[in-house]
Amino acid sequence: MLSAGVTPQQNIPDHIDPRTHLSGNWGGIRNWLLAQGIDIRISDTNEFWSNPVGGAQASSNYIGSAAVEMVTDLHTLTGLPLGTFDISAMEIRGRPFSNTPLYVFNQTSNIEADDNGRLYELWYSQKFMGERLAFRIGKLDLGHDFMVSSVGLNFLNASFSWPIMPDNDLYDQGPVSPVATPAIRLRYTLSPHWNFLFAAADDNPVGGPFINAKDPWNQNRDPGGTRFSFRTGALFFGEVQYRRTLYGRQGTYKLGGYFDTGRFPDQSDLRKNHKTNWAVYAIADQTLQHFGRITELDAFIRGNWTADTDRNQIVYAADAGLSLKGPFGRAGDMAGFGAGLGAASPYLAQADRRSGLPMQGTEYHLELTYQIPITPWFMLQPDIQGIISPSGGVLDNKGQHVHDEAIFGLHSSVTF
Numbered sequence: 518m519l520s521a522g523v524t525p526q527q528n529i530p531d532h533i534d535p536r537t538h539l540s541g542n543w544g545g546i547r548n549w550l551l552a553q554g555i556d557i558r559i560s561d562t563n564e565f566w567s568n569p570v571g572g573a574q575a576s577s578n579y580i581g582s583a584a585v586e587m588v589t590d591l592h593t594l595t596g597l598p599l600g601t602f603d604i605s606a607m608e609i610r611g612r613p614f615s616n617t618p619l620y621v622f623n624q625t626s627n628i629e630a631d632d633n634g635r636l637y638e639l640w641y642s643q644k645f646m647g648e649r650l651a652f653r654i655g656k657l658d659l660g661h662d663f664m665v666s667s668v669g670l671n672f673l674n675a676s677f678s679w680p681i682m683p684d685n686d687l688y689d690q691g692p693v694s695p696v697a698t699p700a701i702r703l704r705y706t707l708s709p710h711w712n713f714l715f716a717a718a719d720d721n722p723v724g725g726p727f728i729n730a731k732d733p734w735n736q737n738r739d740p741g742g743t744r745f746s747f748r749t750g751a752l753f754f755g756e757v758q759y760r761r762t763l764y765g766r767q768g769t770y771k772l773g774g775y776f777d778t779g780r781f782p783d784q785s786d787l788r789k790n791h792k793t794n795w796a797v798y799a800i801a802d803q804t805l806q807h808f809g810r811i812t813e814l815d816a817f818i819r820g821n822w823t824a825d826t827d828r829n830q831i832v833y834a835a836d837a838g839l840s841l842k843g844p845f846g847r848a849g850d851m852a853g854f855g856a857g858l859g860a861a862s863p864y865l866a867q868a869d870r871r872s873g874l875p876m877q878g879t880e881y882h883l884e885l886t887y888q889i890p891i892t893p894w895f896m897l898q899p900d901i902q903g904i905i906s907p908s909g910g911v912l913d914n915k916g917q918h919v920h921d922e923a924i925f926g927l928h929s930s931v932t933f
């Protein structure tokens with residue numbers, strides 16, 4: 518599951534397995550809707566977090582997210598040569614805690630967001646050329662397609678799903694849950710080994726300023742998710758994907774980048790702005806070893822970099838991790854260990870020095886996690902995270918140094 522609980526796989530199944538849904542088949546209604554081309558998906562995620570060590574102060578926090586999605590196969594519904602229509606919404610609850618008291622570059626949880634009920638995605642898609650070319654237009658979460666590692670999605674820290682670099686360097690943390698953006702996305706499948714992706718989007722979906730001290734994530738400027746803004750610039754993504762199976766071990770390798778035509782504040786002098794922004798990235802997801810029929814060891818590594826150090830808070834970042842499927846012979850379980858870093862701009866460090874503040878450097882994050890499917894529709898995931906040098910070394914709002922952090926969490930997800 519992605520950060521909002523809405524899955525990227527949009528194919529409509531032939532039938533509903535009532536064992537995989539808490540609410541079952543709704544007395545046969547769900548299968549009847551599927552026969553008409555309509556699939557309704559409902560999920561709910563809850564998390565409890567505790568930070569007894571480090572940060573600005575000890576804290577305990579609850580956050581949650583409910584997601585509802587309706588996928589409609591318009592060809593099945595109408596008999597006309599049409600594609601797929603998708604609409605989804607989410608209800609976010611709880612109090613964000615990563616900015617204060619943790620003071621970290623990226624969120625501790627990939628569902629952490631401002632407390633709102635909002636429209637999420639709204640799009641239409643169509644396939645052409647014998648399904649080689651897929652076209653999608655509407656309000657999109659580009660984090661479903663770009664910069665994503667399938668192994669990294671097993672972890673809870675937001676940096677493993679949407680990287681720490683675009684989260685800090687793009688408007689509104691980038692076009693990713695819970696903020697989607699007006700966009701066009703193309704996917705061309707050359708062969709079973711090669712995919713090419715391109716997207717053109719608005720770079721500022723809520724139309725707010727890049728820096729907003731009262732609302733750092735800018736999500737409360739558009740609490741319902743219904744605003745379509747085209748006020749700043751255009752954001753372009755491109756990615757090449759290569760899949761290969763060697764000796765029975767599958768790997769996926771990605772190379773991509775983004776370019777933004779908007780304006781970005783200077784990291785050492787906020788009175789100055791710079792035109793355009795860009796970054797490149799590379800990702801590898803690789804199966805390392807099979808241990809019998811159930812157990813499998815997978816790994817990922819991802820790197821991001823930009824030369825525009827004067828306008829970006831994070832100038833390079835990297836993360837990697839291992840995922841062991843089926844540990845102890847338990848099908849469905851997953852144990853994972855991940856680590857990553859994000860390096861602050863030297864221009865930001867210079868501004869800190871002139872202000873008499875600690876110069877921000879590199880933040881490191883670690884995570885140890887374990888997924889347990891209690892039932893086919895209910896999953897628990899205990900989690901431990903460590904943050905070394907939060908935000909590269911900063912002071913809290915009381916002028917005290919923010920210490921390294923130990924964070925303990927429990928994630929649960931229910932599919933209705």
